[in-house]
Structures are given as C-alpha cells and as structure tokens.
Amino acid sequence: MKDYGMVIVGAGEAGARAAAELRARGWTGAVTLIGDERHAPYERPPLSKQALSEDGEPAPVTILDRPKLEELGIRLLSGDAAARIDRASHEVHLAGGARVPYERLLLATGANPRKLSLPGNASNEMLYLRKFEDALAIRGRLAAGKRAVVIGGGFIGLETAASARAKGCEVTLIEAAPRILMRGVPEPIAAMVEELHRRNGVSFKTGTGIESVNREGGEYVVSLADGSRVRCDVIVTGIGAVPETSLAAECGLEIENGVKADEYLATSDPDIFAAGDCCSFPHPLYEGKRIRLEAWRNAQDQGTHAAGNMLGDRAPYGAVPWFWSDQYDRTLQVSGLADPSNTTVLRDLGDAGKLYFHLDGEGRLVSASGMGTPGGIAKDIRLAEMLIEKRAHPSPESLADAGFRLKELLKA
Amino acid sequence: MAQTEWIEACEVDDIEEEDVIRFDHGDRTFAIYRTDKGDFYASDGYCTHERFHLSNGLVMGSTIECPKHNGRFDIPTGAAKRAPVCVDLKTYPVKLENGKVYIQI
Numbered sequence: 072m073k074d075y076g077m078v079i080v081g082a083g084e085a086g087a088r089a090a091a092e093l094r095a096r097g098w099t100g101a102v103t104l105i106g107d108e109r110h111a112p113y114e115r116p117p118l119s120k121q122a123l124s125e126d127g128e129p130a131p132v133t134i135l136d137r138p139k140l141e142e143l144g145i146r147l148l149s150g151d152a153a154a155r156i157d158r159a160s161h162e163v164h165l166a167g168g169a170r171v172p173y174e175r176l177l178l179a180t181g182a183n184p185r186k187l188s189l190p191g192n193a194s195n196e197m198l199y200l201r202k203f204e205d206a207l208a209i210r211g212r213l214a215a216g217k218r219a220v221v222i223g224g225g226f227i228g229l230e231t232a233a234s235a236r237a238k239g240c241e242v243t244l245i246e247a248a249p250r251i252l253m254r255g256v257p258e259p260i261a262a263m264v265e266e267l268h269r270r271n272g273v274s275f276k277t278g279t280g281i282e283s284v285n286r287e288g289g290e291y292v293v294s295l296a297d298g299s300r301v302r303c304d305v306i307v308t309g310i311g312a313v314p315e316t317s318l319a320a321e322c323g324l325e326i327e328n329g330v331k332a333d334e335y336l337a338t339s340d341p342d343i344f345a346a347g348d349c350c351s352f353p354h355p356l357y358e359g360k361r362i363r364l365e366a367w368r369n370a371q372d373q374g375t376h377a378a379g380n381m382l383g384d385r386a387p388y389g390a391v392p393w394f395w396s397d398q399y400d401r402t403l404q405v406s407g408l409a410d411p412s413n414t415t416v417l418r419d420l421g422d423a424g425k426l427y428f429h430l431d432g433e434g435r436l437v438s439a440s441g442m443g444t445p446g447g448i449a450k451d452i453r454l455a456e457m458l459i460e461k462r463a464h465p466s467p468e469s470l471a472d473a474g475f476r477l478k479e480l481l482k483a
Numbered sequence: 484m485a486q487t488e489w490i491e492a493c494e495v496d497d498i499e500e501e502d503v504i505r506f507d508h509g510d511r512t513f514a515i516y517r518t519d520k521g522d523f524y525a526s527d528g529y530c531t532h533e534r535f536h537l538s539n540g541l542v543m544g545s546t547i548e549c550p551k552h553n554g555r556f557d558i559p560t561g562a563a564k565r566a567p568v569c570v571d572l573k574t575y576p577v578k579l580e581n582g583k584v585y586i587q588i
C-alpha cells in the first residue's frame with residue numbers, strides 16, 4: 072500500500088472504534104479521523120438519558136479523548152466537514168479547503184434526525200436530538216412545572232419523555248401510529264413500555280396526527296387531528312433518522328437505504344467502506360436480507376470490523392443485532408430482528424420482567440426481546456444472542472420455562 | 484500499604500460452576516466468581532464503565548460479561564477485554580477453607 076494512510080469520515084461511534092482498531096491491529100501508517108463536530112468522539116446514548124436528566128453541568132462522554140488520540144497517533148480533524156470525495160485521485164476535500172489523500176476510506180457519517188414539517192408558525196422551533204448541543208438545548212428547556220410535548224413514540228422520544236419526567240415536566244407524547252414502538256419490538260413489550268410511562272405520569276395521544284403547531288404568546292399550541300389541543304413550553308420531535316449519504320451519493324457510490332455495502336462492508340468502490348448508522352448491508356443470519364441498523368453496538372462492531380477489512384481481512388460481517396434502551400428503572404434489550412410472523416414464546420420472569428422469543432417457520436430462534444430489570448433480563452437476552460448466532464432450534468418449552476437455564480441450550 | 488484482612492464471603496456451594504454472585508461487605512460490593520474450571524476469583528462488584536452490578540452478568544468460561552452494555556473482563560486478572568469497558572477491574576485474592584470462600588480486601 073502507498074503511505075496515503077487510512078481515512079475515516081465521521082468521528083462518531085463507528086469512526087472512533089475503527090480508528091482505534093486500525094492501531095490495535097498494528098497499522099503504523101497514517102490514520103486520519105475527519106469529524107464535523109468540534110468534540111472528540113463521544114457517546115450518543117447518554118444524550119437522551121443522563122445528559123437530559125442528571126443534575127450538574129453535562130459534558131460529552133468521550134469514546135477517545137484527545138490525549139488518547141494523541142497516544143494512538145490518530146489525527147483528528149475536528150470541526151471541519153468532508154465536502155467531497157474524489158475517487159479518481161483518492162482524496163477527500165474538506166469544507167475548509169484542505170485535501171486528505173487516502174489509501175482506504177471509511178464512511179461513518181451516521182444519520183440525522185428526520186425533520187417534520189407541519190403547518191403553523193412554530194414548525195421550525197421544534198427541537199431534535201442527535202448531537203451534544205441538541206441535548207444542551209433541550210435540557211435548557213426542561214424544568215419542574217414546564218410542559219413538554221414529545222412527538223414520536225420511538226426510543227429516543229420515549230427516553231426523552233422519561234428524562235423530562237425526571238426533571239419534573241408535565242409530558243405528553245404524541246404518536247401518529249396506533250401504538251408506540253411499532254417497529255423493532257413485539258407488541259406486548261411496547262404495551263409494557265407504554266404502561267410504565269403512564270405509571271410515571273406521561274400522557275399519551277396515539278393514533279392521531281398533528282394538524283399544526285403554533286406559537287401563541289409565550290407558549291406553543293399543538294393542534295391534533297382529533298380536534299384536541301395541547302399547550303406546552305417545548306416540543307421535542309423524534310420520528311426517526313435518515314442515513315447521512317450525501318457524500319457517498321455525490322461521488323457516485325451506490326445508495327440503498329443508506330450507503331450500500333456488501334457483506335465485507337465495502338461499498339461499490341472497493342477502496343471505500345461503510346459502517347454504522349449510514350450503512351446498509353446484507354445480513355447472513357437473515358438470508359442475506361439488506362438491513363440498516365441504528366444501534367450503538369452495531370456501530371461499534373461494524374467500525375471495528377470494517378477496520379480489519381480495510382487492512383485486507385476480507386471477513387464477512389454477521390454480528391447478531393443487539394440494542395438496549397433505558398426507561399426509568401427498567402431496561403429493554405433486543406437481540407436479533409424481531410419477527411412475530413411465526414412462533415412467539417413468552418418467558419415470564421415475574422417482577423424481573425418478561426422475554427419474548429421469535430422462532431421462524433423451521434423453529435430457528437431469530438430474536439429475543441426483553442423488558443424488565445437489567446439484572447433480570449440481560450443474561451437471558453445475551454444467551455439468546457448466542458443461540459441466534461448458532462442458528463439454534465431451541466424447544467419452545469425450555470424457552471418458556473423460567474426455571475430452565477438457557478445456558479444448557481448452548482451446550483446442546 | 485493499607486491493612487488487608489481475609490473475610491468470609493460465602494459457601495463454596497453458593498456459587499454454581501461458571502457463575503457469579505454478589506457479596507456486600509460494609510458499604511462495598513464485590514463479585515465472587517466460579518469459572519468453568521471450578522476456580523474461584525473475586526473482584527469489585529461494579530463494572531468500571533458505569534456503576535452496574537457485575538453479579539447480574541453472565542460468566543462464559545473465565546470471562547464476565549457486564550449485563551448493561553456487554554463490556555467484558557477477564558475474571559482471573561480483571562483485564563478489560565471488550566468495549567465499552569477500558570478500565571481494568573480490581574481483583575482480590577481468594578482462598579477456600581472448610582467449604583467456605585474467603586477474600587482478602
């Protein structure tokens with residue numbers, strides 16, 4: 072290889088892990104991490120949790136702080152965006168004018184909140200949550216006695232609602248679909264989450280669209296399709312994310328629900344790889360179905376994995392999808408891809424929580440979703456992950472029997 | 484060197500093979516492990532990433548996996564083995580006497 076070195080665009084979860092892995096694998100050439108945020112790489116999950124709810128001045132929780140970057144010999148170009156990729160000359164052009172040559176390039180550009188445009192004069196005053204500054208802006212508006220509206224019953228909306236409750240706000244969550252968490256988790260788990268939020272004082276307006284958002288004097292008025300109105304002091308919108316593909320599209324890489332990568336996480340240009348929220352890839356455990364995940368562990372694992380392939384591993388990526396979400400004192404964890412179309416098995420752990428397993432038509436375990444205390448469900452979710460990885464066909468009876476140790480199934 | 488002492492943590496039979504239990508002493512929390520080979524070890528009870536009880540985690544061979552974000556540690560040495568954990572876990576000497584597990588803290 073030439074001494075152009077390895078270049079990573081996007082200094083987030085996937086980008087940071089990739090940079091660290093290049094060094095861990097002994098790559099001694101240049102490693103350049105290009106990030107448009109001014110921070111060293113930091114964790115996003117705390118943004119909807121501790122950064123909103125905890126007392127004291129929040130600070131980004133760094134993944135690789137500057138001393139560590141220096142120690143590893145990773146050059147971080149922060150506060151400057153990659154504006155264009157010149158594939159012919161193997162160069163990244165930065166918005167600030169600099170050019171960075173690459174031998175291999177990783178796109179780890181993440182995703183952006185999907186914007187909601189509504190009639191009324193306050194549509195562009197709604198807040199979104201993706202970056203540290205977004206969390207600061209929202210946090211500054213949450214205080215005891217304030218009224219918050221959260222639009223969108225996905226994970227980020229729900230965690231924001233819980234944090235707003237912790238701050239003493241009155242919270243109304245509006246979801247256009249008939250229920251919250253329509254995608255990704257079994258219906259009974261979504262019902263448990265909603266019930267938990269209700270018990271903690273969140274009001275729900277589900278199955279109703281929004282007609283308009285207006286500022287009237289010192290407050291906002293959200294008018295709903297069912298004729299009702301909600302008055303509030305802050306509106307946070309969390310209706311999903313859109314993969315950041317503009318750089319890739321502009322230089323002619325294939326796009327399909329994200330930057331299109333193959334099983335080696337290589338894009339349609341063999342010298343350019345993709346990882347994390349921006350990347351769609353075929354998953355070998357799900358018949359090669361093309362998926363894109365917006366999950367922390369996936370970003371971590373793909374970043375690490377892509378680094379190996381940038382160095383020539385040519386190893387396919389097939390980690391079992393896993394994510395968690397914290398809701399008050401409970402946690403939700405899912406491994407695999409939830410698919411209720413065949414068999415669903417309940418494992419009831421009593422006060423510790425509930426797990427739902429999905430088996431496919433042949434009885435193979437494809438997902439496990441749990442909601443409960445972290446101590447209660449995490450072990451079984453992790454064991455299920457290993458069973459999914461092994462393409463195991465566990466008996467529904469043993470999955471359902473809370474007294475039966477799932478570890479035994481691994482030995483089978 | 485601070486003073487150390489041996490304290491009785493549990494019965495040998497309290498921990499199954501390839502498992503972990505929590506042991507509280509004063510205001511401190513420890514995790515006591517029995518590996519797949521039947522060896523006993525002890526460490527601080529909380530994960531070094533966030534304050535989370537490792538005793539709720541899964542022991543695989545001689546590795547403990549944190550239940551919260553799946554960080555991993557080598558049980559005998561306490562070495563951090565998988566992101567997001569990057570700080571090693573403090574370990575404590577263990578001895579077995581008359582069917583009881585003692586740890587030196």
Ligand SMILES: Cc1cc2nc3c(=O)[nH]c(=O)nc-3n(C[C@H](O)[C@H](O)[C@H](O)COP(=O)(O)OP(=O)(O)OC[C@H]3O[C@@H](n4cnc5c(N)ncnc54)[C@H](O)[C@@H]3O)c2cc1C
Pocket residue numbers: 080081082083084085086105106107108114115116117118119151152153154179180181182200201202227315318346347348349364365366367368370393394395396397
């Ligand atoms: C509020 C919040 C809470 C979350 N909570 C959880 C959770 O509880 N559990 C879970 O599993 N997952 C959670 N996630 C998801 C998880 O954080 C993401 O999946 C993960 O951060 C994705 O990593 P990434 O590297 O792909 O993208 P990111 O971490 O978003 O990093 C991408 C970076 O690239 C930068 N960038 C983009 N374009 C350019 C460019 N042209 N030039 C330079 N830089 C660029 C972006 O500014 C960003 O800094 C949460 C996400 C958010 C936003």
Ligand code: FES
Pocket residue numbers: 530531532533534535549550551552553554555567568
């Ligand atoms: S708290 Fe243990 S890995 Fe995060």
